[in-house]
Structure formats: structure tokens, C-alpha cells
Amino acid sequence: MTLAPRPLSLEVAIAFVDRTVSRLPAESASVSSLCRRVVAESIHATRAIPAADRALIDGYAVAASATVGAGSYNPLLLPLRAISAGDAIPPGTDAVIPLDLGLTHPSGVVECIEAVAPNQNVEIRGCVAAPAALLASEGTRLLPAQIAVLISAGLASVKVIRRPLVRIVLASEPSATDSDGPMCRALVERDGGVVVNTLAAGRTRQAIRGALETEGVDIVLVIGGTGPGVGDHAAAALAEVGDLAIHGIALRPGETAGLGHTRNAVPVILLPGAPAACLFAYEMLAGRAIRRLGGLDPAPPYRSRGMLTARKIVSAIGMTEICPVRFTTSDAVEPLPSFGEIGLMAAAAADGFVIVPEEREGYPPGAPVTVYLYDGNCIGGL
């Protein structure tokens, strides 16, 4: 299997992913297990929240009109009923007196020493959400507070997009120090997928074919064996038992990546075995496919920022190049030694990366560039 003489542009490869990979169907999930799940259909309140007027604080329920004139020099003996925060307001009352403004007599009677207004310290029916109010939009990746809102709304389960099930196939020489498998597993989890199995097929075309013929997953990542060498069988195996649509992409690192489908139309991404190439072929193509399957924004999950180049960035024309950079000032970056030179250390040591499009030979000093940030607080960085 030889690579195409001219690799396809990354844009064409991305368009292929976008055209052929679509969102998985919905499933029901219990409200207690919704963290990071993606809402499949917008969720609306089925009733008012709260369903009744409720006390906002601990205190005494009262009819506000009966408290007019009350004060510490004019305590009023009133029919006050003790009430806890969250309790429904009893009929005939419309306000809550805080505990410290109702004095308990030795006799057990309660005196009111401050007037309250109607609805004071009361959470009014429907103030959180009116019936049919939007609680969470389709496509939202649920935050802890949003989960609590859904539980408060009385929902027991919610329609969420099924999590993408991922198979990883290792098609390189078996090695005690395979770093691609654990790295891709961590990236899949970041992108909302679940790695259901990792098959060590090695440099055996038969075994790779077998891994591509087994069902039960939503996408297959084949790692290694994508090059033109005699032990590289990933592309040939896919061509034999499915469809090898693209092999060879103008992406550096990541040139020997490929895309296709199994016989049953399950997407297959061929990732190079060299670690930096594996990482960026994952980031640009495999991660995009997994995020699309799971209903997430398909763009790489990094925060980006417009900055300036402090030094020249060099890149080959005709190749989309990923250039690791570090900050020199708060708004400028300089290139680090490239992935070709120091491999993954470029990612481990960088503050982020710049994507140099294929029509450019790089950037002169002082040029505006978009920097994708390795930001510890962002899931791209997780």
C-alpha cells in the first residue's frame, strides 16, 4: 500500500468527517448521572417551579396585613406559625417573619416586632420557571447547576445523546512503551467517548482486518501501520474489508493519517504511530469525529486567542503545519523546536500551538496569529 502521491488538504479531510459522521441517537439517563452528558432535545418545565409559594427562610408565616404597626415598642400578639425554608406557605398567610423578629413569650405565644410586606421572604410559585419555560437547550453539555435545576423541576430522567463507543486498534510493532494507546484513551474520554476495547493487532494484516470486521462500536481508531513501509498494513486492511476513502493528508505532524469506513459504515480513522503525529491527527480528525458523534461542538476543544508572533514561524507551503509556541509577553508567542525535532515534548513544553494553513510559508515577526491555548482550566488541556 503506497500513499497517494499528493496528499489531500486537511480541509478536504475535515469536510469528509463532517459529511460522513453524524450525531448518535438519544437515550434516557437518570438525573443522578447527567454530569457532562449532552442534552438531545430541549427540556422545558412541565409545571411551575416552585409549584407553590414557599418560605425562603426559617421563620413564622403570617398575613402581612396583620403586621401593620408592629415594632419593638409595639409588639403584636399574632397567630404565627413556625415554618422552615422551603415549606409551602399556609393558606391565609403571604409573608414570613424571620425567627429573630418573632419573640417567643414564656407563655409560648409569639410576638411580632416588625411589620412585613406581602410576599416578603416568600419564593413565589413559578418564579424560578413558569410552566413550559426552557430549562436546558438541545446540545448543552450539562453543568452541575443545570443538573440541579432539572432535578428541582421534578424530572427523573432526561434524553441525552448516547456516548460514542470507541475501539482502539494498535497496528504497530507491539512495544512495552506504547504511549499512543493511553494518550488516545485520555483524549477520547475528554471528548465524551468511551473506549470499549483496545486490540493489539500488531503488524499483522489479518488481525487488523479482524478488528475492522467486528461490530459493536461507533468508531474505530487504528493507531500505527499507516506509513509506506513493508510492515504497514492499516490502510491495506481497511481497503480490503471496508472503504479507504482518504490516505495521506497535508498535515504535519500527521501526514500518513487516513479516513474510511468499515463494511457496515462505521467510521475508521487511521492515526500514525509516531506520537506527535498520532496526537495531531487525533486532534484534527478523530476527536472531531467523536465530538460530532456525541453531539458536541466539533472544533478542537481549546480556547483560542489572537496574539502576535515575536519571532518568525517557518512552515512548508502545501502543508497545514501545527507549530508549538510559548508566550514571550502577554500578547506574543515564539515558536518552540518543532514536533519533528522534539516530538511530544513540544506539546508538553508549549503554552499552545498555532495552525499554519497550507497556503502559507509561515508568519513573519509581528504577524497576527490565532493561538490555541494549553490552558489548565480547559478541557482541551485535560
Next chain:
Amino acid sequence: MTLAPRPLSLEVAIAFVDRTVSRLPAESASVSSLCRRVVAESIHATRAIPAADRALIDGYAVAASATVGAGSYNPLLLPLRAISAGDAIPPGTDAVIPLDLGLTHPSGVVECIEAVAPNQNVEIRGCVAAPAALLASEGTRLLPAQIAVLISAGLASVKVIRRPLVRIVLASEPSATDSDGPMCRALVERDGGVVVNTLAAGRTRQAIRGALETEGVDIVLVIGGTGPGVGDHAAAALAEVGDLAIHGIALRPGETAGLGHTRNAVPVILLPGAPAACLFAYEMLAGRAIRRLGGLDPAPPYRSRGMLTARKIVSAIGMTEICPVRFTTSDAVEPLPSFGEIGLMAAAAADGFVIVPEEREGYPPGAPVTVYLYDGNCIGGL
């Protein structure tokens, strides 16, 4: 149990957390399970990476000096050895000719049709990392690419900070729609902790005391029962079986929060039961403690940004107030109805929040403010 007449400032409560909660000890973790783990001691390379000169591409190993003068009009018959990317460079060779520049004769001999320079297409010993080079600093929360670097360095396990073990105690009226428990569980997971059990103690002082006397966790979160009502037993229970250091904090929402320790010096955070108060007492105090235990940056894990107020923000003097806001333009925000008015819907509907310090009565229109962003890409938002 009555609240202190004057609540303590949030700053004092935060200082108490910082003074009394410290990082957990280290443990060994396999390199295959390092995602999101925090490095306990800086990790250095024990040997050069790579350990030997290696081929960067598939091709033919050659002595560069022997290729001088080679070209398509002057092919040289050379002793070329097929080599795969990642293989060690054989003795006597120092460069790799790409597959397409070595023509295989029908006789099986390989012809070189382009000269190569010494070290061309070779990854030099130690170029990724010299012996003793820093691979990951103490306190780093490991990214997928960093995990791959550690595996490439031949490490089998790494010292990481132990994950904080968390007990959640529900001290409110048992309810089918408890939203605080699942919300806090999701927040604990975001902050790197593990909820080992959730005990429904209800409004029973005896049961709360029991939950505070059981060992085996690094921190206890008591949810609900923090108010001054007759069914509120959280603070009294803690005072009886441990140390109630602070009860009542000038934080809105979150005024009835408390802090202390069990008899065995395990930190205890009392969180109000009202959902918005629970959320922000968690964010300001409990999350801080859990992040400190786990060796993470203790600050709330939200990206912040300087913006302007498009409308006035109102706040009570003497109280640190959390004000939910939404964007009006790309650099301005306006307040939403407050947590007091619409509860957690304020968090679910907001783009972020502003923390109004206790010495301020709010902000006039056009004032500069720091906005903490509910950013889908950030773990604060997860």
C-alpha cells in the same frame, strides 16, 4: 444553635480554609491511569530520550558521505538497509533515504537517486530529552500528551497526589427531589475528588453526629440543616462531636455556611440546603478545600475576564454577593435576576458571575468588573 450575630467575612473564612487544609500525601499510580492526576514531585528523565539515534521515517539507512553526487541521472548502487520509522540507526550509517528516493532494481539491489546530509531523517539520541531533563513539574495536572511523554521515558509509575475522599451528609428533610447531593457530587468530581458515600441523616442530630464520627475520608460536606430553625442540627452536631470554628459567613447566597473539623481533624464544611446557597458556598469554600487537598490551584476553576457593566449592579454592603450576569456586547455584562429571586435558574441562564466584595454596594453602569465565565470548554463549566 443560633447563628453568630455578625457573620464573618468571606475573606476570613477563606483564610481559615487555607490555614487548616493542606495537600494530601503522594501515592504511586500506573502511567496508564494518569489522566487528570496531579504530579506530586517533579519528574525528570532517567536516561536520554530517545536512548539511541532512530529513523524518523520509513526508508533506507545509509552513510550520508557515500551518497555525495547521487541523483536521478547518476544513481548510485549502495549498501542500503531497509529501516522503519522508530528503528535504531545501524552502526556505520547516519542518515535515512526516503523510500521513494531509493529505487529497487529488478535484481533486488537498491539505487540511491538523491544525496542526503548526515542526520537527515534521523532522530538524534537525547533530542527529545537529555538525561535529567524536566518532564513534568510538581503540581501539573497531567494532559494526554504529557502522559505519553512519561510513557516514552520508560516510566511505569509516577508519584501523584492522592485523590481527596469525600463524604456527603444530607441533613435536610429527606426529599425525592434532592438536587444538592447530585450537584455536589458533580462538583467534587470536577475538583478531582471522589465521593465515597452519601449519608441521608435527615433532620436528626444523632445521625449527623454519627456521620461526623465515622472515619475514612479526607473531608466531610454536610448539606442542609445550617439555618437557625428548630430542625437545623448541622452546626450543633459538629460543635458536639468536633470543632465548629465558623458559622455564618457574609456571603450571599450562602450566609448560613459553616466550617470546622471532626474530632480527628478532618475538615467539615457546612453547606446551606437552598440550592443556590449550596452551590456558592461549595464554590467559595468546599471546592477550595477539595482542590487544596488534591494539590490543585485553590481558586475557583473559572476563567475570568475584565469586562464593563452595561447596567447597574446592586448589592448589600457588608456582604460578598455573587451576581449572575449575561453578555450584552463582547465586552459588557448586565445583571440577571438574582439567585434570591430565581434560585439556580440564575446560574443555568447566566454567561457567568461577578463577585461583589463586601465593602461595595455594587457597581454603577460602565464600571470595570471581573467576570467569572461559565465557559463550556472550561472545567469550571463541567
